[in-house]
Each structure stands twice: as structure tokens, then as C-alpha cells.
Amino acid sequence: MSGATHTAGPRLYDRAAELAAVARLSAGVTAGRGGVLFVTGSPGEGRTALLSRAAHDFPGTAHRVAAPHHRGPWSAARALFAALAPTPAAGRRALRVARGEGGLARAVAALVAGETAVLICLDDLHLWDAHSRAALAAAWQESGGRPDRTGWLVSAARHHRLPEVPGAATVRLGRLTAAGARALLDDLCPLVAAAGPVGERLLDEAAGHPGVLTATVRRLTPPQLTGALPLPRPAVDDSVLVEVYGGLLARLPAASRRLLGTVAVVALAGRTGSGGTGSAAAAVGGDGGSAATRARGRNAPAEPLEGLVADGLLCRRGGGAVGFDDPFLGRAALASARTPWREGPRVPGPPGDPASPAPLGPAADGSDPADRTAVGQAPPADRTAVGAALARGAGHRADRLGPPAGVRGLSPLARGRAQLVRGLAALAGGPVMHAHEALLQAAELLRGRAPVEASDARFLAMEAAWAGGDVAACLTALDGGEEVRGLERDFAEGLSAALTVRLDEARTALTRVVEGDGGTDDPRLLLRAGSAALVIGDTAAAARIHARALVRARAEHRTALLPHALEQLAYAELRAGRYGRAAGTAREGLRTAESTGQYNVAAHQHAVLALVASVEGDGPAVAEHAGRALATAGPHGLVQAATLAEWALARDELGRGLAAQAAARLVPLVRPGPRGGHFALRMLVVPCFVEAAVAAGRVVEARAAAGEYAAWAALGVDGPARAQSARCRALLAEGEAPAYWFREAVRHHDGSGNDFERARTLLAYGAWLRRRRRPGDARGPLRDALVTFERAAAEGWAAHARSELRATGGASGGAAGPGAPRELTPQQQRIVRLVARGATNQEVADHLCLSPRTVDHHLRGVFARLGIRSRVELPGVVDGWDAAARPAAR
Known part of the structure; x- marks a missing residue:
């Protein structure tokens, strides 16, 4: 939603979701449930305004507490108790209780005992002293889940590490959309509207930052706004950024301010990182000294550096580096560094600045100092x-x-x-x-x-071209990089060969890349090696290498690279048939992608989750995740994510017996050319299409697709391909020929490593044997398929196997008794356990990356299958499951 969202109090823009979260907190407090809601964002993005609006709208008593300027031990707790206590003496008593055995929770409870509902709004938690933060975290953790009429709305810097609080929710403020920024600009100029070009330039330079836009407009005169006089160049100058970020900078200790300014000079003069954020980085040695400090022959103290990282003002990069995720903060720190602080010496400015004692030496990439063009040395x-x-x-x-x-x-x-x-x-x-x-x-x-x-x-x-499904664009990007050497050259040449169907050349070059993964710890290069493994069909190596890349990205605090590493690992696990692992990785990847604004990666993770749900037989989850993937994939041209999502929908339809509908959905995906599916997925989809097309009577199309697939499978670029090709031939064969091809398929499956696809072949084989009136022969394949489906938590496919097995007159297993977990899908079991622990539908939805409506749909199904009436009975159900599992565990 764009534009303003307000009914009373401070006017906010593009904050509908955040206001809804505050409303949920307020409703919980008035109902006696209490709760904690964290709000994160950069300076000027509106954290304080949101707290003001929440306090204004709260129906009970609301208290607002800002971070004190002094950051001594317990200073913030003193400010909190001063706001809550009726007298100074009561505040001092509360502080003694908080510092003693009573703890902060008891101290706060005593001060608000006479109130029916209290909302405490704490601003800038990252600027609170460590003692107060620890006491607050302990109080929140102690009161989590207990009835309480006190709610906490807490703001913090975007990258501040929030405490682990059971049941706490987090909302992240961000930049405004174009419409929201325009609405803010209109309200900032009620009497003199900004002229068209002027407004466009202000919106462009402010980059959607509400605080920067506000500060910029307030510095302009009416003639400048109307275009009669020119705007300053730049309009968002150093003074604007110091105004927005200066309060945060001014609160820092002198040593931290000096270090932040030094990092700003060096970081913004270095090369732009390519890990996915576009922020610069300054190398920091193991002693905590920055590159700029070492160039001057001094060591930067480690304590201020760690404090800046802990407070979220700097973030760690790969190779022992730190940098700015917020470019405005880097520019503000650079501007502040050139302004003398009373407490310390100046930091050198750019060459040519009369205040700069000496240049910092050659550029990090070896370029000539005269050609340095980043902020600070340009x-x-x-x-x-x-x-x-x-x-x-x-x-x-x-x-x-x-x-x-x-x-x-x-x-x-x-x-x-x-x-x-x-x-x-x-x-x-x-x-x-x-x-x-x-x-x-x-x-x-x-x-x-x-x-x-x-x-x-x-x-x-x-x-980018690969995600967009454009082979020609992929080849264009891979051609012309003569600077690339070694394994990167092998990767480029091997991938080019694979895209032009020169598979022998591709396999030779890409195998060197896969085998050489041990030669680097750079997560970016590891991700390329994992991608090479996928191209040559070595899914086990791909999963192993991508897991290693993920470990390295975490160790190096490569926050912006984590979503991509998780995306690649989830896809590798999916290709290897390890659906449970793929789902867990995709859920984590989805959370990290959304928290870092990488929505294209999030779409791919939704598509992976949709495919996993299609294996599990969870129709609502398939529809939800596929819908979310397609909502982003369409406008952003994500052909790979769209193909995976459509494939998941078709598999779900096929599992529900809607073969004609599934075949119609899959036809475009297996069609060659620009209007078809993704070039790297087209052949992978064919076996599913053949099965659906045969069942729907589209035998001619199925036969043509199976013939092309057989030729591709013979190339050996996909492990299960030979087995699935034999299964396709079995489905299309007549008379007794299918028996031979089913046995061939099972033989190839035994060496491919994908147990789920083997079980699907056994299910098809058993069903064919049953239809040929050979029930005794059918039971073996069907039992084997059933066991595999149950181990893979593929409940929809397991139900199909049980049905076929019952039709042969054999025992089909089934649930162990009324209310057994086997009666529910894995997703339903997860939801039951979360609800049994007291989670609301919204909390379950946030945890499992679903919508509250889908959670409600699952719960209704759970109640029907278990024969219960409400969620109050679920804790007893879960206790029964656990009790039944204990003897087996012993």
C-alpha cells in the first residue's frame, strides 16, 4: 500500500503492515496476553514516528522511553524507571530491585501494577547500555507465554542483533515506494508544490529515505522548490546526511567516531563488493586495525570496532573486512569525519582537501590514485x-x-x-x-x-540471464571475459559448451571445476563449483559444495550472500531427492531473502517449497507457495522460478487424479523455444508430463516427448534420467512389454540415488501388475513404494500406494491408531505441535512461511481427521503422540 496510512496521531507513509503488527500487539495487551514487538530500521526511516503513533493509538496507558545520552551501566534502566515511576524515590527502588535478585520484570510489574493495560515503547535499543539490554532480555524471556497486561514495542537499528524472545515478532522498516515518497513530498510542500523536475530529482537523490527527503526539503527555499532557482548540487549533501545520522553518530564514544570515519574514508574509496549488497568494505586485520589506520602506522583498538559491529553501524564482510550496508551512513560518517570533533583529531579527507595530512596510498585494486572514483577519494x-x-x-x-x-x-x-x-x-x-x-x-x-x-x-x-531462461544472454555474459583465469575460465568455457550442447567439452571443463573446489574458501567460487556439479548431473557433489559455501558465508558474516547460498543448496537437495532437507534449507533461505530484500531469491525458495509440498501431498501449501513464486516471477521475468512453481502445481494435480489438468499445465513447460519452460528444467519435467499425458489420453504428445527425453537421458547428464526414460517407455508400451521396461527402470533407479523417483516407478509398476490381474506380483513393488513414500513424508503418494495395495488384498499398514501422527501430513504435524505450544495462527504462519488463512485451513482438516473440536485439545494429542513414541525409542 502506498501513500499515507493514518486515522489520528503522527502521519505515516507505506507503513500499513507495521501498523497492523502494532495493532495485534495492542489487542494482545488489552486481552491480557502481553507481548514484545521489535521494530528495526535505519536512522530517519521512521522508528520513532511509529512508536509515537503506537503510543497515541493505544487505548490504555503508554510510556515512551528514549535511549539516554549517557551510556554508563544501568543508565537506560534508570531512564525506563524514571518514565514509569510516579516519584523519583519509586524509580530508585525499582532500580535496586532490577539489579538484585528480583530482576527487571518484577521491578516493572510493581510500577505498573495499578494499570489495566500498559504499552512501553522503547526507542533505539541498540544505544542502550549492555547491562540494561541484558536485564530487559531476561525480563522478556521470563515473561514469555505468561498472562500479562504489559506490552513492549522496541525499536532498534536495522542490523542490531535482537535478543531471542519466545513469541516476539519483528517488523523491519524500509525505504518508501515511489508513491509513498511522492505522498511525503506533497505533504512536505503544502503551500509550494515542488515542480516536476525538482520533485523528480529530490525523490531520486533521497532514494526513498523518508528522513533524508524531509531534511532535504526543509533546507530549500520556495524559489528552489518551484524551479525558479537551481537546486544545490547535490541536493542531498553532507549537511543533510549529518542532520539525519548525526544524532546516532554523536552518541558514539570518541574512539568509535574516529574509527567509523576512518572506515568510511577507506571503505568508500575501495572497490565495490560483489557479494550482493553493493556496499564497500574496508579490510580489517586480525588485530582489529583498519587498512587506513595501518597505513598511518597505528593500530585501531579492537573494542570500538567490535562495538560498531555489535551496534549494527558496520557489518562484517568476507576476508576479515567491515563495511557499510547503508550507503547514506557511510557518506554521513565521511562528512562527520571531516568535521573536527572536540574529543579527538581529524580523520584525513580526500586528496586535495587542505585538512588532509597525506594521501592513504595506492588503491586497493592497484589502480592509479588519480583515477579513484569512489566517495572520499574522487x-x-x-x-x-x-x-x-x-x-x-x-x-x-x-x-x-x-x-x-x-x-x-x-x-x-x-x-x-x-x-x-x-x-x-x-x-x-x-x-x-x-x-x-x-x-x-x-x-x-x-x-x-x-x-x-x-x-x-x-x-x-x-x-541473471540463467534465472530469466535466456540461453543467448547467458552465452553473451560468458563471452569476452579474457581477464578470467584458472578454474573460473574452466567454469565459463564449460558452461558455454553445455549451453551449446557440446557435452564432452562441457563435462571435461566442469569436472575440473568440481574437483578443484578444495582449492578455495571463497563462498562465491564455491557456489560456482556447485553449479558446475549440477550441470554435469553430480547432485551429491553439488549439495556437498553448496553446503560448504553456506558454511563459509556464515563464518565470514556474508549476510547478503546467505540467501543465494541457501537458494543453491535447497535446489541441489531438491535435485538429489532429499526433499526434507530441501524444505528446511528453503525455509531458512526464504526468511533471509525477505529480511535482506532479495525478493527474486525468495520467489525461487517459494517454488522449491511448492515442489516439496507437492511431494508431501499438501495441496494448500503447494497453491500458496506456487502463487507467491509466480507473483514475483511474472513481473521480474524469473523463468526458472515460474517453471518450478508450475511444475509443482501440475504434480499436485496429478496426485489428486486431475491428469488432464496437469497435462495441460505441463505442455508449455516441455515445449522448446522462448515460449516454453526454462531450458535447464525442460527435460526434467518430461517424465511428469508423460505420466499425466498418458493418463489423459494425449498419447501422441507423450510419445514425442518421451522420444526426445530418451535421447537426452542417453547423454548421462542426469542421474535418474535413464530410469525415468524406461518408466516413460513402460507407460507407453502395450501388451506385456511394460513389464520389461518397468524392471529396467527399477534396475537403473538402484544406482541413481533418488529413492522418491524409484518409489514412483514401483507404484506405477505395481498398479500395472494389479490391472493385469496379478495381485500377488503387485504387492511387492507396492509395499516397497509405500515404505519409501512414508520415509520421505510423501503422504499423498503414500495414500495412493496404500489404496493400490488394499486393492490387491494385501495389508496396507496405515495409522497406528486414532489420532496417530501418520493420519496427518508433515505440514499438519508441524502446525499441530506449534499450536499445542500456544502459538497463534499468525505466529505459525510466520514460522512456516505460510498465510494465516492456510494455517486455518490445515487446522480444520486436523480437527476433522483427529475427531477433536478445538485447538485446546491439541496439547493432549501431542502428549499422546510422544508417549506412544517412547517405547519404540527405548
Whole structure:
């Protein structure tokens, strides 16, 4: 929703979801359930305004507590008790209780005992002292799940590590949409409307940041707003950013301020990272000293550095580096560093600045200092434009760099890095072919000037084209990277060979890449090695290498790279037939992707979850996850995610006996050419299409697809392909020939490692034997299939196998008794256990990445299957399950 959302109190923009979360907290408090809601965001994004609005709207008593300027031990707790206590003496007594055995929870409870409903709004938790934060966390954890009429609404910096609180929810503020920013601009100029070009430039430079936009507009005169006088260049200058971020910077200790300024100078002068955020990074040694500090012959103390990382002002990167995720913060720190603080010496500014004692030495990438074009070591035009480009890398209006004159004034290196940022933003959450074009342009501009970045840009352009299903664009991105050497050259040449169906060449080159994965700990290179393993059909190696890449990304705190690593690992597990692992990885990947704004990755994870749900026979989950994947895949051109989602829907339809509907859905996916499915998935979908088409009577189409699939399976690029090809031939054969092809399929399955596909073949074989009036022969394959489906939690397929087995007159197993967990799908079992622990439908939905409506649908099914009436009975059901499982465990 765009524009303003308000009924009373402070006016907010694009905050409908956040206000809904606050309303849920308020309703819980008035009902006696209490609760904790965290609100995170960058300075100026409206955390304080949201707290003000919540306090204004709360029907009971609301208290607002800001972080004190002094950060000594227990200083924030003192401020809290001063706000809650009727007298100073009562506040001092509460502090003594909080510091003693009573704890903060008891101290707060005593102060608000006379109130029926209390909302405590705590602002800037990241600026609270460690003692107070620890006491608060202990109080929240102690009161979690107990009846309480006290609610806590807590704001913190975006990257501050929040405490683990049972039942707590978190909302993350972000930049405004174009419509929301326009509504804010209109309200900021009620008397003098900003002229068209003026407004566009203000919105562009502010990059959707409400605080920056507000501060910028307030500094302009009416003639400037109407266009009668020119705007400053840039309109969002250093003074604006210091105004927005200065309060946060001013609260820091002097040593931390100096270190932050030093990192800003070096980080924004280094090369733009290609891990997915577009933020710069400054190398930090094991002693905690920054590159800039070591260049001056001093060591930066580790304690201020760790404090800045802990407070979320800096974030760790790969290779022992730190950097800024928020480019505006980096520019504000740079501007503040050039302004002398009373407490300490100045930090060097850019070359040419009379206050700068000496240049910092050669650039990190070896380029000539005269060509440095990042913020802090560039000419003024470059510094302004690159800073604006980095700001737009957060995802708002990433399609424009700035005024044409500013663009023409940039050096090729600066333009290349700005294009790299633009491409990364589109790759994360925009049309992927737009990302492809921007990244190719970045690679050309960076060629010969920043070879490593040029290589990364080309590979990222290939990833964008791959997600978009464009083979020609993939080949274009892989061609022309002469700076690439070693295993990266093998990867590029091998992938090009695979895309042009030169499979022997592809296998030779990509096998070297897979075998060479031990030569690097760089998670980006490991991800490429895992992708190479998938292309040559080695799913086990792909899962192993991608798991290693994930471990390295976590160890190096590569937050922006984590969603991509989880995406690749989930897909590798899916291809290997390990559906439970794929689902767990995809759920984690979905959460990290959404929290970092990588919505294209989130769409792919939804598609993986839809496929897993189709295996489990969970129709509502298939529809929900596939719908979410397609909602993003359509406008962003994510052909790979769309193909996976449609495949999941068809598999679900086939499992429910809707063969004609499934076949109609799969026809476009197996069709070659630009209007078909994804080029890397087309053959994988064929066995499902053949099964659906045969059942629907579309035998001619099924036969043509099976013939093409047989030729592809003979190439040996997919482990289960030979087995599935034999299954297709069995489904199409007549007379007694299917028996031979089913046995051939089972023989090939035994060496392919995908137990689920083997079970599907056994189910089809057993069903054919039963229809041939050979029930005794059918029972063996059907029992084997049933056991495999049950182990894989594929309840829908297991139910089909049980039905076929009963039709032969054999025992089909089934539930162990009334209310046994086997009567429910795995998703329903997870929901039951969460609800039994007291989770609401919304909390279950957040935990499992579903909608509350889907959770409600599952619960109704659970009640019907278990013969119970309400969720109150679920704890007893779960206790019965656990009790029944204990003897077996012993």
C-alpha cells in the first residue's frame, strides 16, 4: 500500500503492515496476553514516528522511553524507571530491585501494577547500555507465554542483533515506494508544490529515505522548490546526511567516531563488493586495525570496532573486512569525519582537501590514485554521483544514476561501479534481464581497470540471464571475459559448451571445476563449483559444495550472500531427492531473502517449497507457495522460478487424479523455444508430463516427448534420467512389454540415488501388475513404494500406494491408531505441535512461511481427521503422540 496510512496521531507513509503488527500487539495487551514487538530500521526511516503513533493509538496507558545520552551501566534502566515511576524515590527502588535478585520484570510489574493495560515503547535499543539490554532480555524471556497486561514495542537499528524472545515478532522498516515518497513530498510542500523536475530529482537523490527527503526539503527555499532557482548540487549533501545520522553518530564514544570515519574514508574509496549488497568494505586485520589506520602506522583498538559491529553501524564482510550496508551512513560518517570533533583529531579527507595530512596510498585494486572514483577519494562530481548511486543500490529508483551532466563527469571506473550497484539491486529484487544489461555494461566499463570486479559482473550477468531462461544472454555474459583465469575460465568455457550442447567439452571443463573446489574458501567460487556439479548431473557433489559455501558465508558474516547460498543448496537437495532437507534449507533461505530484500531469491525458495509440498501431498501449501513464486516471477521475468512453481502445481494435480489438468499445465513447460519452460528444467519435467499425458489420453504428445527425453537421458547428464526414460517407455508400451521396461527402470533407479523417483516407478509398476490381474506380483513393488513414500513424508503418494495395495488384498499398514501422527501430513504435524505450544495462527504462519488463512485451513482438516473440536485439545494429542513414541525409542 502506498501513500499515507493514518486515522489520528503522527502521519505515516507505506507503513500499513507495521501498523497492523502494532495493532495485534495492542489487542494482545488489552486481552491480557502481553507481548514484545521489535521494530528495526535505519536512522530517519521512521522508528520513532511509529512508536509515537503506537503510543497515541493505544487505548490504555503508554510510556515512551528514549535511549539516554549517557551510556554508563544501568543508565537506560534508570531512564525506563524514571518514565514509569510516579516519584523519583519509586524509580530508585525499582532500580535496586532490577539489579538484585528480583530482576527487571518484577521491578516493572510493581510500577505498573495499578494499570489495566500498559504499552512501553522503547526507542533505539541498540544505544542502550549492555547491562540494561541484558536485564530487559531476561525480563522478556521470563515473561514469555505468561498472562500479562504489559506490552513492549522496541525499536532498534536495522542490523542490531535482537535478543531471542519466545513469541516476539519483528517488523523491519524500509525505504518508501515511489508513491509513498511522492505522498511525503506533497505533504512536505503544502503551500509550494515542488515542480516536476525538482520533485523528480529530490525523490531520486533521497532514494526513498523518508528522513533524508524531509531534511532535504526543509533546507530549500520556495524559489528552489518551484524551479525558479537551481537546486544545490547535490541536493542531498553532507549537511543533510549529518542532520539525519548525526544524532546516532554523536552518541558514539570518541574512539568509535574516529574509527567509523576512518572506515568510511577507506571503505568508500575501495572497490565495490560483489557479494550482493553493493556496499564497500574496508579490510580489517586480525588485530582489529583498519587498512587506513595501518597505513598511518597505528593500530585501531579492537573494542570500538567490535562495538560498531555489535551496534549494527558496520557489518562484517568476507576476508576479515567491515563495511557499510547503508550507503547514506557511510557518506554521513565521511562528512562527520571531516568535521573536527572536540574529543579527538581529524580523520584525513580526500586528496586535495587542505585538512588532509597525506594521501592513504595506492588503491586497493592497484589502480592509479588519480583515477579513484569512489566517495572520499574522487573529484567532487564523481564523489556526488557515486554516493547517489550507492544509495540507490538499496533498491529505490535504481534505474537512474543522476543528472546527465553528473553522469558525463564520471570516470569509466566510477560509471562501472555505479552500474554494478544498479545491476545488483535489479538482480536482488527487480527484472532480471534489466540486471543482466546493467551488469554487462559494468563489466565492459571495469575491464582493464578493475579486473576482479569485471569478472564478477560477467558471472552475475550470467546468473541473471540463467534465472530469466535466456540461453543467448547467458552465452553473451560468458563471452569476452579474457581477464578470467584458472578454474573460473574452466567454469565459463564449460558452461558455454553445455549451453551449446557440446557435452564432452562441457563435462571435461566442469569436472575440473568440481574437483578443484578444495582449492578455495571463497563462498562465491564455491557456489560456482556447485553449479558446475549440477550441470554435469553430480547432485551429491553439488549439495556437498553448496553446503560448504553456506558454511563459509556464515563464518565470514556474508549476510547478503546467505540467501543465494541457501537458494543453491535447497535446489541441489531438491535435485538429489532429499526433499526434507530441501524444505528446511528453503525455509531458512526464504526468511533471509525477505529480511535482506532479495525478493527474486525468495520467489525461487517459494517454488522449491511448492515442489516439496507437492511431494508431501499438501495441496494448500503447494497453491500458496506456487502463487507467491509466480507473483514475483511474472513481473521480474524469473523463468526458472515460474517453471518450478508450475511444475509443482501440475504434480499436485496429478496426485489428486486431475491428469488432464496437469497435462495441460505441463505442455508449455516441455515445449522448446522462448515460449516454453526454462531450458535447464525442460527435460526434467518430461517424465511428469508423460505420466499425466498418458493418463489423459494425449498419447501422441507423450510419445514425442518421451522420444526426445530418451535421447537426452542417453547423454548421462542426469542421474535418474535413464530410469525415468524406461518408466516413460513402460507407460507407453502395450501388451506385456511394460513389464520389461518397468524392471529396467527399477534396475537403473538402484544406482541413481533418488529413492522418491524409484518409489514412483514401483507404484506405477505395481498398479500395472494389479490391472493385469496379478495381485500377488503387485504387492511387492507396492509395499516397497509405500515404505519409501512414508520415509520421505510423501503422504499423498503414500495414500495412493496404500489404496493400490488394499486393492490387491494385501495389508496396507496405515495409522497406528486414532489420532496417530501418520493420519496427518508433515505440514499438519508441524502446525499441530506449534499450536499445542500456544502459538497463534499468525505466529505459525510466520514460522512456516505460510498465510494465516492456510494455517486455518490445515487446522480444520486436523480437527476433522483427529475427531477433536478445538485447538485446546491439541496439547493432549501431542502428549499422546510422544508417549506412544517412547517405547519404540527405548
